[in-house]
Amino acid sequence: MKKSPHYTSIFSLTLFIAVLTLALGSCKKLIENNPSGSQLLDKEVFNDSTAIKSTLVGLYTSLNSGDRYSVLLSTRPAFSADEMTFVGNTYDHFIGNVINVNDQDVGNFWTAPYGIIYQANAIIEGTSSGSNLSPAFQARTIAEARFVRAFCYFYLINIFGDVPLVLTTDVEQNKISTRNPVPAIYSQIIEDLLYAQVNLPADYAVSGSARVRANKWAATALLARTYLYQGNWDGAEAEATAVIENTSLFGLEQLDRVFMPSSKEAILQFYNESNGYTSYASAILPSPVTPVPKYVFTEQLKNAFLAEDNDARPTIWSATINYSNILYTYPTKYRSLTPAANAEYFTVLRLAEQYLIRAEARAQQNKVTGAKEDLFVVRNRAGLGETPANDKGALLLAVERERQIELNSEMGHRWFDLKRTGRANAVLGAAKANWTPEAALYPVPADQRSRNGNLTQNPGYH
Numbered sequence: 001m002k003k004s005p006h007y008t009s010i011f012s013l014t015l016f017i018a019v020l021t022l023a024l025g026s027c028k029k030l031i032e033n034n035p036s037g038s039q040l041l042d043k044e045v046f047n048d049s050t051a052i053k054s055t056l057v058g059l060y061t062s063l064n065s066g067d068r069y070s071v072l073l074s075t076r077p078a079f080s081a082d083e084m085t086f087v088g089n090t091y092d093h094f095i096g097n098v099i100n101v102n103d104q105d106v107g108n109f110w111t112a113p114y115g116i117i118y119q120a121n122a123i124i125e126g127t128s129s130g131s132n133l134s135p136a137f138q139a140r141t142i143a144e145a146r147f148v149r150a151f152c153y154f155y156l157i158n159i160f161g162d163v164p165l166v167l168t169t170d171v172e173q174n175k176i177s178t179r180n181p182v183p184a185i186y187s188q189i190i191e192d193l194l195y196a197q198v199n200l201p202a203d204y205a206v207s208g209s210a211r212v213r214a215n216k217w218a219a220t221a222l223l224a225r226t227y228l229y230q231g232n233w234d235g236a237e238a239e240a241t242a243v244i245e246n247t248s249l250f251g252l253e254q255l256d257r258v259f260m261p262s263s264k265e266a267i268l269q270f271y272n273e274s275n276g277y278t279s280y281a282s283a284i285l286p287s288p289v290t291p292v293p294k295y296v297f298t299e300q301l302k303n304a305f306l307a308e309d310n311d312a313r314p315t316i317w318s319a320t321i322n323y324s325n326i327l328y329t330y331p332t333k334y335r336s337l338t339p340a341a342n343a344e345y346f347t348v349l350r351l352a353e354q355y356l357i358r359a360e361a362r363a364q365q366n367k368v369t370g371a372k373e374d375l376f377v378v379r380n381r382a383g384l385g386e387t388p389a390n391d392k393g394a395l396l397l398a399v400e401r402e403r404q405i406e407l408n409s410e411m412g413h414r415w416f417d418l419k420r421t422g423r424a425n426a427v428l429g430a431a432k433a434n435w436t437p438e439a440a441l442y443p444v445p446a447d448q449r450s451r452n453g454n455l456t457q458n459p460g461y462h
Helices: 013-029 043-047 049-080 104-129 135-160 171-175 182-199 216-230 233-244 279-284 299-305 351-364 368-381 392-406 413-420 424-431 446-451
Strands: 084-086 266-270 295-297 318-323 326-331 346-350
Touching (some): 043 104, 049 135, 049 279, 104 135, 104 446, 135 182, 216 233, 216 266, 216 346, 216 351, 233 351, 295 299, 295 326, 299 392, 346 351, 351 368, 392 413
Antiparallel strands (some): 084 295, 266 346
C-alpha cells in the first residue's frame, strides 16, 4: 500500500495550491477538457469554465488519493469493530481499541478531509463570485463541491464526533475553530446534499458515462444514509426509494459483477490510478508471489458468513489461505491485480445499501411487509430466501446481520452501524476483552490540538 500524504495543517494555503496544481495532470481521466494553465487561486480562474472544471477534477483527485477512503476507511474501523484482524501486530492498537493520539492513520482521517473541504470551499466561493459564467454552470459546480464537502463531513463526524464546521477559506478564522456538535454538522450535510440533489445532473454524461463523478443520485443516496443515521425514518425511506425506483440507471448485479466499472449497481465509484487496479486489492489480497495473509476476517465475521446455507457471498466475496497450519479468510470483493485492466473500480455508493437503508427505515416504522420485501431483494441475489423475522425487533436484527454480510469490509459500515444503533457496547463488549464505551470515537490528533488550543479531546484519551 502506498504511503498516505501527511498534511501539516488542515487549513494550509500551501496544501491547497499544491494539491490542485498536482491534480491538473489527471484531468483527462474524468473530463474531456484539457486543464487550464492558469494560477488556480487567481480570481480570474473562476471566470473560466475550463479552469473551473480542472479544479473540480483536482477535488476528486484529492478525494481518491492516499487510499484514505478505500483502504484506510475499509480496514482501520473494521479492526476497531468485530470485522477484521491483521496477521501480525502492526494494527493491534486499532484491534484492541487503544489508539494513541499521535497515530498517523488517525491523523490522516482528520487532516486529509479538511484539506479537501478547504478545496471545496474555495471552489464554492470562487465560482459564486465568478463572472462570465452561466447561472446553471455556477450552480452545478457549487453543487458538486458541496457534495464532496458533505461526504467528507459525514465521515469526520462518524469517526471523531464533534468537529469544526469550516465553511470558508479564511485561514485565520479556521485556525481557531472550535468543535461543533454533531447535529449541527448533520444539518450542514443535509443542506449541502439537498442543494446538490437539485442542481446536479441526473446522468453521468460529464464523466463519459463512468460513474466517477457525483450526480443527483449520489446526493440522494448519501442523503438517504444521512437520514437513516439521524433516525429520520420517513426521509431515509423516501430518498432510498427514489434511487431504487430509477431502474433505467440502477439495478442489482450478479455478485461477481458488483464492483465492475460497468456495474448498474454502482452509484458512485473512484477511478483507478495509472496502475489500472484498485488500491484496495493491492493492499488486501495476499501477494501472489509470497502468499502471506494480511487483512483477514475475525471469527465473528466468519461465523456470520456461514450462518446460513446456500449464501453465495462467502464463496464469491471471500477466499481462504493456509498459513503456518492456520486457515485464514480474507475479503475478495476486489480481486484484480492486472495492470491496466481496470476490471474493477472502488465503489463508494451502491444500490444494495439503499435497499438495506429502506428495509431498516421501514422496520423502524413497523412496515413489516415492506421491510421483509427489501431484505428479500438483497438476500435473493445471494441465493437465500425470505427472512423469518416478522416483527420490528427481529427485523432490525435481521437488517443488522444483512448489513454485516453485504457491506463487509466496505468503508467502515460495520463500525458505524454498531455505534449509531447503540449496539457497540453489547456486541464489542462481548467480542473484546478490553472494550470501553469511550473507544467508540477516535482521538482528536495531538498535533491538531497543539496548533489549535480551542480543540478539545474526546473522553478516554490523554
